[in-house]
Amino acid sequence: MEALSNKRKVLEAKPLNIWERAYLPAIVKGMGITLKHFLFTKAVTISYPEQKREFSENFRGMHSLKRDEHGRERCTACGLCALSCPAEAITMISAERKPGEENLYREEKYAAVYEINMLRCIFCGLCEEACPKEAIYLDGDIVPSDYLRKDFIYGKDKLVEAPLNQ
Amino acid sequence: MGTTDIIVKLILIVVIFLISLVVAMYSTYAERKIAAFFQDRLGPSRAGPFGILQPVADGTKMFLKEEIIPANSSKFLFIVGPSLAIMTACIGSAVIPWGQTLKIGTYVLDLQVTDINVGILYIFGVVSLGVYGVMIGGWASNNKYSLLGAIRAASQNISYEIAMGLSIIALLMTTGTLSLKEIAAQQHGWHWNVVYQPLGFLIFIICAFAETNRSPFDLPECETELVGGYHTEYSSMKLGFYLFAEYINMFISSAVMATIYFGGYNFPFMHSLGLSSNWVTILGVIALFAKIFFFIFFFMWVRWTIPRFRYDQLMDLGWKTLIPLAIANIVITGIVMTLFK
Ligand code: SF4
Ligand code: SF4
Numbered sequence: 001m002e003a004l005s006n007k008r009k010v011l012e013a014k015p016l017n018i019w020e021r022a023y024l025p026a027i028v029k030g031m032g033i034t035l036k037h038f039l040f041t042k043a044v045t046i047s048y049p050e051q052k053r054e055f056s057e058n059f060r061g062m063h064s065l066k067r068d069e070h071g072r073e074r075c076t077a078c079g080l081c082a083l084s085c086p087a088e089a090i091t092m093i094s095a096e097r098k099p100g101e102e103n104l105y106r107e108e109k110y111a112a113v114y115e116i117n118m119l120r121c122i123f124c125g126l127c128e129e130a131c132p133k134e135a136i137y138l139d140g141d142i143v144p145s146d147y148l149r150k151d152f153i154y155g156k157d158k159l160v161e162a163p164l165n166q
Numbered sequence: 167m168g169t170t171d172i173i174v175k176l177i178l179i180v181v182i183f184l185i186s187l188v189v190a191m192y193s194t195y196a197e198r199k200i201a202a203f204f205q206d207r208l209g210p211s212r213a214g215p216f217g218i219l220q221p222v223a224d225g226t227k228m229f230l231k232e233e234i235i236p237a238n239s240s241k242f243l244f245i246v247g248p249s250l251a252i253m254t255a256c257i258g259s260a261v262i263p264w265g266q267t268l269k270i271g272t273y274v275l276d277l278q279v280t281d282i283n284v285g286i287l288y289i290f291g292v293v294s295l296g297v298y299g300v301m302i303g304g305w306a307s308n309n310k311y312s313l314l315g316a317i318r319a320a321s322q323n324i325s326y327e328i329a330m331g332l333s334i335i336a337l338l339m340t341t342g343t344l345s346l347k348e349i350a351a352q353q354h355g356w357h358w359n360v361v362y363q364p365l366g367f368l369i370f371i372i373c374a375f376a377e378t379n380r381s382p383f384d385l386p387e388c389e390t391e392l393v394g395g396y397h398t399e400y401s402s403m404k405l406g407f408y409l410f411a412e413y414i415n416m417f418i419s420s421a422v423m424a425t426i427y428f429g430g431y432n433f434p435f436m437h438s439l440g441l442s443s444n445w446v447t448i449l450g451v452i453a454l455f456a457k458i459f460f461f462i463f464f465f466m467w468v469r470w471t472i473p474r475f476r477y478d479q480l481m482d483l484g485w486k487t488l489i490p491l492a493i494a495n496i497v498i499t500g501i502v503m504t505l506f507k
Contacts, residue, residue: 027468027471027472030471030472031467031468031471033471034204034467034470034471035467037203037204037205037206038200038203038204038467041206042206043202043203043206043207043208044206044207045206045207045208046208047208047211
């Protein structure tokens with residue numbers, strides 16, 4: 001049947017001519033191409049930890065737990081981020097704010113322990129989306145490599161932003 | 167031969183041995199660096215400035231790796247394999263003339279370990295012994311991939327040795343000697359054999375690629391089909407020896423090619439510069455090494471350009487193309503020699 005699109009190309013397997021069968025001309029040509037790369041093309045790779053590529057604006061890196069304008073932790077340990085996490089990377093223990101701690105925690109309930117397992121995390125950003133308090137953002141760098149699995153479980157010491165007055 | 171001669175020879179042997187090892191060591195570095203440049207990458211750059219200590223790091227790593235000898239292997243042969251491979255790789259350098267003579271006071275130092283009158287045959291013998299290391303290692307591993315790799319290595323070497331030998335015969339017809347020293351001396355100035363034997367050289371270099379198991383003829387260690395080929399079961403320094411033997415082989419075959427086809431230590435205008443003979447000798451050694459390094463670079467250049475041959479193509483090329491060409495080369499050389507004598 002005639003094809004409607006008229007785009008069909010009939011390909012014939014042509015036997016190689018003597019020039020092509022001699023291999024050598026093609027090899028010489030190929031070596032010319034590689035030599036051009038050897039001499040003239042600059043390396044496209046970089047020496048990673050010293051040099052870094054520029055990330056796009058919506059790059060999702062390491063999480064940080066934010067503070068509000070008075071330097072108080074925003075997170076209220078509602079657990080929505082943990083629930084929304086498809087990789088089950090987040091876990092936390094909540095605690096009640098004691099009188100006198102108002103300058104530390106914004107809400108009456110706060111996360112006493114907050115852990116993200118960076119080996120489980122797929123950096124999808126759903127925790128960021130789920131958070132009602134704008135407390136968590138994936139605005140950090142690439143998570144660095146390490147030797148032990150336990151060192152990839154990041155606690156509040158690594159996640160919470162530095163206090164304002166420092 | 168007096169005692170001084172023996173001591174001098176011993177020193178020369180040790181020096182040449184060390185040079186081959188260092189060149190082989192840095193060939194591994196050069197291979198990685200050159201491969202990187204061909205592929206627009208940076209290559210090893212961490213160990214020392216520009217990664218210059220990389221071979222040392224690699225060697226240390228090889229030594230520290232766990233040594234595994236498979237339970238069902240033939241243990242003695244399993245160890246003999248890599249030892250044989252590295253030994254045969256090293257002894258090839260004995261007959262290569264590294265330069266002319268140096269005069270130190272009254273003593274005349276010949277920069278060649280030994281000038282046997284069948285130098286080329288010796289090289290051939292050593293090269294064909296080299297396949298035993300691969301064969302024995304592959305067979306002793308008791309692993310089908312190793313065995314297949316070993317069989318490939320053996321049949322490939324046998325096929326290409328014929329073409330290589332035939333290409334050399336044409337060369338011997340023009341030079342009239344088997345001694346590498348005389349062959350090198352005959353190519354005075356720019357009278358390099360490659361000018362008289364271009365086809366022979368082409369056949370020889372293709373066969374050299376096959377004999378050293380270098381890409382595009384690296385079927386014995388073809389990763390995509392045979393896991394690792396004949397050294398699948400090897401680990402630690404025994405694997406290191408196999409890999410190292412390949413680089414020494416490359417160095418030696420580059421030296422052979424430079425000597426018999428590219429004039430060895432000769433360089434153009436070597437006697438019209440008006441230098442003393444010692445200086446000419448030293449420059450000659452430098453010229454020889456420049457040629458050797460060019461060939462090593464060439465080996466790597468080809469490796470990172472051309473994909474591997476299929477096995478039937480390899481055999482086709484060897485038996486149906488190179489051998490007839492080599493025979494034709496002999497006939498043409500004979501005719502030309504008769505006509506112009
Ligand atoms: S980025 Fe995704 S996977 Fe990682 S912690 Fe947040 S929700 Fe979980
Ligand atoms: S980070 Fe946001 S979503 Fe997660 S527990 Fe804290 S307040 Fe809730």
